[in-house]
Amino acid sequence: MHRENTVFRVETTEGHHALRLHRPGYHSDAALQSELDWMAMLSREGMQVPKPAAARTGNYLVMLDGAVPRKASLLSWLPGTPMGETRKPLAFHGAARTALFQNIGRQMAQMHKLTDAWTLPQGFERPKWDAEGLIGEAPFWGPFWAIEATPDDTDLLQNIRARTKTALADYLAIGADYGLIHADLVRENVLVDTDALRFIDFDDSGFGFRMFDIATTLLKNLEEPDAPALEAALLHGYTHVRPLRPADLAMLNLFVVLRSLTYLGWAHSRPDDPNIKARAERFLRVAKQVIAARMP
Template identity: 30%
Template sequence: MFEQMSYDAQLAYLQGVAEKALQKWALPEPTGLKLLSLSENATYRVDLPDRNPLILRVHRTDYHSRDGIQTELDWMKALQEDAGIQTPQSIDGRDGSAIQEVVSEALDEVRYVTLFHFIDGEEPDESDLIEPFKKLGEVTGKMHNHARGWTLPSYFDRLVWDYDGCIGDTPNWGDWRKGPGLKPEDVGTLEAVSDLIKQRLAAFGQSPQRFGLIHSDIRLANLLICGDDTRVIDFDDCGLGWFLYDLASAVSFIETNPGLDKVIDAWVEGYRRSASFSEEEEREIPTFIMMRRLTLFAWLGSHPTADLAQELGDSFAQGTVELGNAYLAQFQS
């Protein structure tokens, strides 16, 4: 099984899958194949002679179905064509399909692989978060407007980021109770937080104005700035959820930043340039930030070998409990 292989063995295996997959597209002989990231998927930069590089993605075996991947590609295409938001555009293989399959006899598995055009741009300057978060909010509002009017394909199949899909009975990223460094005496606090989130979300509701297709990981790390153009990448986690969850995703890992309120205000200001944002939604921001924080905590617990999990160690647990206590103090009657 892939999960039982050593990290180095996993890298070597995925490299082999990527090399084999490239044969399924009509490309010149690559001059380089470099791993860019390994998280849910393995993402590679494909260097080619006398042309722009391409991006190859080897998908995890148990994360998305073929229909789910096709849905993602469809939405990215529609965002670019309908809303003018530049996104990664897939490239069809020799057989005319954007989704290719690579059979591995060694592990008796099939891997889906996709290839994308490279998007020019620079990551936002994070030395001052205010202006980048205004841009982030504005492009998120445009995406939400598009999502509200876009007809989902008949084969739609994506993750659902509702309460259960985040921190409830069927969490996409695992159980937050298994997060690294969580002390037994703090479990009760976070249980109370989870219960309060559930109550408030039930009252908030899932009307089409509030709940629909979202990116769900739209952070500065997934923006590219090219002149005055704001481009969006990494739609792998897109699915159904509250639109406010995209704001919570935007502040992932900076929830304890002392300047968080100003960052949120900047995001909301940018969002209102392109979409409506009610006072009731504004009041519920802490609920979604807290839910996202617990979701990230679960991810760290289910991805213990990830670089981010190693970097954060047990400190994330302490910050999560502190945020939880503040949330209870604010909303618990």
Template identity: 35%
Template structure:
């Protein structure tokens, strides 16, 4: 269990030692917000302008260059007015990336402005917000197509191979919690189909480029009429339509998903309609994402998210795969 209490206390101590990097006193109030791939803390910097968000990166996942590239894209998106997202905070030496040592482990830390808001309520008008999200996605994708990244820009590429193939970044779906031989057979068949379908769909520049890749509800902040987007940690090169698949992470089997998909497409069309081939690919990409998350839960079993999902999520993936193979998943919505 990576994130046990003693580990978190040690992590907080290391992070406190890094606070002066941003001219924050080491005694400032510090509280853990979330644990997933990384650990995210809020610091109450009473002397330096209030709350700030600090993200401690998990080692051996993103390189220094990848993290710096994420922050460069965020700054470019903010400068162009594309999206409401917190600004990265430069350290007193001007850098965006800081480090501290946890024993022999080198840990990267980045800081962001605090943004007010809360995740959209599933019990409320979720479709309304997914309409806004579709419009935001269209603006972001248009920027991605036109933007010339700076020299040295590098982010991961998300394709079948790195999502659920032999070189998957988030682990092997075959290690899914509670997966038996019958379920494995179903998922093997759907994986083979997805490999063929993604290869046929291709990666031409009109449908493949730099995306957020994790605009799920937990990474959306509603404040009045504003929809903010946070957490670009997974941004990389993939299918533009994959941003919708990622946006319904962990709720793919809910009955309201077709409504969210229709709202997202309508919102996207306010800027430019998603072309028919990309719209028709949404169910395929949702199934691909679901299998990726099934692998993630198995390989990140120490996280609260994985522990809350468990084997029940695997069972839902198998049910979704059966429906996908029977062409009975999000049929007719796109």
């Protein structure tokens, strides 16, 4: 499987595992090690996330020799089926839909809660989905406002950047809910196995706003006919485990908008992708719809 990393399903004496060959240049060695340390902690604490397997040296991260040397890691292969695919209707029906989102909210809150209580290992390093990482001069996923667009759309993106900059500054001034986040809990990264939920693919995890984590899951489900009920269910499940202040909840619309804009930055940073023009146009359409609905 090829996404940001190349992933193979391999069989070992201890069962099936995911062998990841990490994309060169995307993360530093310290950042890769930190991702593995975080997953190891969550697994020890009972969360159903990939568990890193140590090499004979005791290290989670190793170098594989070859024509193009690659850093590699080995993770437990988790059972389950992705909860859905982007741009396809969810296959769940009736009360199972809201139950699923309540469960996602509970598991996400538990992940944040465990992380808040964890002492980070020395040298811990992950990308930042903070104000600079979202709307600064060099965002983590690229400048969304620089995407090829009409003058009117460019003005819209510049305007929303200015508005979100002010809103984030105000939020930070009162003490934002901020810490380690998964940052990519989209449908493909939530595995469903009967009543069990498992989170996978921590590759984009980093330091960011907790509401951004919630917004990421919600964004990919906005076209569902019962999207408001799914949003309410996720928030209900989350706050049952970890409280959110009114000031945090008031930022949800802004973070849904910002999450939609990050995909424009992602597209802008991949000009050599032969399919990127069509994807960028789709990302822009979605972002404009989200802005109109959430930050008119």
